[in-house]
Amino acid sequence: MIVPGPAHGRRAAAALERPTRAEAEAAVRTLIRWAGDDPGREGLLGTPDRVVRSYEEFFAGYHEDPVELLSRTFEETDGYDEMVVLRDIRFESHCEHHMVPIIGKAHVAYLPRKRVVGISKLARVIEVYAKRLQIQEKMTSQIANSIDEVLQPLGVAVVVEASHQCMTTRGVHKPGVSMVTSRMLGAFRDDPTTRREFLAMIGNPTNRVEA
Numbered sequence: 001m002i003v004p005g006p007a008h009g010r011r012a013a014a015a016l017e018r019p020t021r022a023e024a025e026a027a028v029r030t031l032i033r034w035a036g037d038d039p040g041r042e043g044l045l046g047t048p049d050r051v052v053r054s055y056e057e058f059f060a061g062y063h064e065d066p067v068e069l070l071s072r073t074f075e076e077t078d079g080y081d082e083m084v085v086l087r088d089i090r091f092e093s094h095c096e097h098h099m100v101p102i103i104g105k106a107h108v109a110y111l112p113r114k115r116v117v118g119i120s121k122l123a124r125v126i127e128v129y130a131k132r133l134q135i136q137e138k139m140t141s142q143i144a145n146s147i148d149e150v151l152q153p154l155g156v157a158v159v160v161e162a163s164h165q166c167m168t169t170r171g172v173h174k175p176g177v178s179m180v181t182s183r184m185l186g187a188f189r190d191d192p193t194t195r196r197e198f199l200a201m202i203g204n205p206t207n208r209v210e211a
């Protein structure tokens with residue numbers, strides 16, 4: 001969360017105030033002109049509206065709360081105390097440096113301490129953090145930390161593998177590169193056997209991300 005300091009308080013607050021839809025559409029028209037085209041020509045007339053609607057989808061995660069998502073848990077598991085692994089959860093995010101897509105997969109595991117959570121909620125937590133401006137390291141940590149805080153399991157593991165279009169379609173132009181990040185907490189951090197079991201379950205991450 002951005003906490004405005006006293007010297008910049010008013011400026012920071014103004015920056016965080018949500019612009020109107022008309023202002024957002026005007027900004028898109030400016031970018032079209034910057035790209036070298038005419039926002040008034042027929043094919044581009046509806047574009048600012050479409051871009052703003054796309055942004056509502058791409059950045060829907062700012063309006064959702066992962067704590068709330070993970071709060072509904074179940075205790076009737078007949079003593080299930082093994083690892084729960086959800087692998088190959090596809091996500092689309094946007095890098096905070098260039099605002100272009102990051103496309104990848106996340107793998108999530110936890111070791112329940114009595115309570116388990118609906119598995120769709122784990123995938124939804126990834127959606128919440130992916131649908132924000134991100135760097136991969138931060139997103140990986142946020143996913144692991146929120147599961148850890150809410151479920152308080154014996155351990156949490158998150159591996160994210162993704163292709164960054166800021167590296168593939170511009171700049172250094174290196175297609176085929178994927179970035180792999182991980183955050184291991186509790187037993188996954190402390191116990192090499194648990195960590196190995198998880199890594200074996202998700203398989204070798206190389207060559208699996210397409211973007």
Ligand SMILES: Nc1nc2c(ncn2[C@@H]2O[C@H](COP(=O)(O)OP(=O)(O)OP(=O)(O)O)[C@@H](O)[C@H]2O)c(=O)[nH]1
Nearest residue numbers: 095096097098134135136137164166167170171172
């Ligand atoms: N660590 C990390 N870096 C990222 C991520 N997404 C993008 N980047 C990098 O962020 C850096 C931003 O560097 P800058 O030098 O400010 O930006 P730039 O001039 O556009 O750099 P180039 O991409 O090298 O052309 C680049 O090296 C990107 O590859 C991410 O999720 N994690």
Ligand SMILES: [Zn+2]
Nearest residue numbers: 095097098166
């Ligand atoms: Zn980038």
